[in-house]
Amino acid sequence: MLASMKLVMAICRRVLLSIGGLACLLTLAACTSTPPPPALDLSLTRASPNNHFRITLIPPQGTTPIQQIHSWTVKVATPTGEPATKALVYMNGGMPEHGHGMPTRPAVTREIAPGTYLVEGVKFNMSGWWELLVAVQLGPASDVTTFNYIVPLPAHAK
Numbered sequence: 001m002l003a004s005m006k007l008v009m010a011i012c013r014r015v016l017l018s019i020g021g022l023a024c025l026l027t028l029a030a031c032t033s034t035p036p037p038p039a040l041d042l043s044l045t046r047a048s049p050n051n052h053f054r055i056t057l058i059p060p061q062g063t064t065p066i067q068q069i070h071s072w073t074v075k076v077a078t079p080t081g082e083p084a085t086k087a088l089v090y091m092n093g094g095m096p097e098h099g100h101g102m103p104t105r106p107a108v109t110r111e112i113a114p115g116t117y118l119v120e121g122v123k124f125n126m127s128g129w130w131e132l133l134v135a136v137q138l139g140p141a142s143d144v145t146t147f148n149y150i151v152p153l154p155a156h157a158k
């Protein structure tokens with residue numbers, strides 16, 4: 001169990017590295033809000049790249065907070081729509097335009113309903129375009145799915 005979670009995290013980290021996740025420490029000074037590219041696919045339900053899973057990301061209700069630790073929900077289903085229970089799920093994210101990751105390391109703490117996982121410890125340090133990566137492993141199947149998400153400006157900054 002532990003070894004396979006390490007594998008999933010390694011996969012996730014590798015994907016994050018490819019978008020420059022760890023460069024954040026070096027480039028924070030260059031990190032300013034820029035408008036996201038047009039025509040981003042913002043779909044929060046996606047088939048995983050190898051079609052092992054159908055994944056739905058559920059942001060917090062209301063406005064997504066900035067600089068506050070909060071939770072997300074991830075629903076994992078098989079391609080035919082059955083809940084994927086007892087899967088290893090890992091979520092992380094970064095800002096592709098800035099080369100930095102999240103300031104926290106989110107973790108799935110509970111499966112709150114069959115195939116529905118609670119991700120705690122999510123924190124965005126900026127508004128703008130984030131890539132959220134969801135790694136799922138269930139038995140021999142594992143996949144990392146990328147989502148685009150726009151963290152809105154906080155109301156007082158608009």
Ligand SMILES: [Cu+2]
Nearest residue numbers: 031095098126
């Ligand atoms: Cu940034």
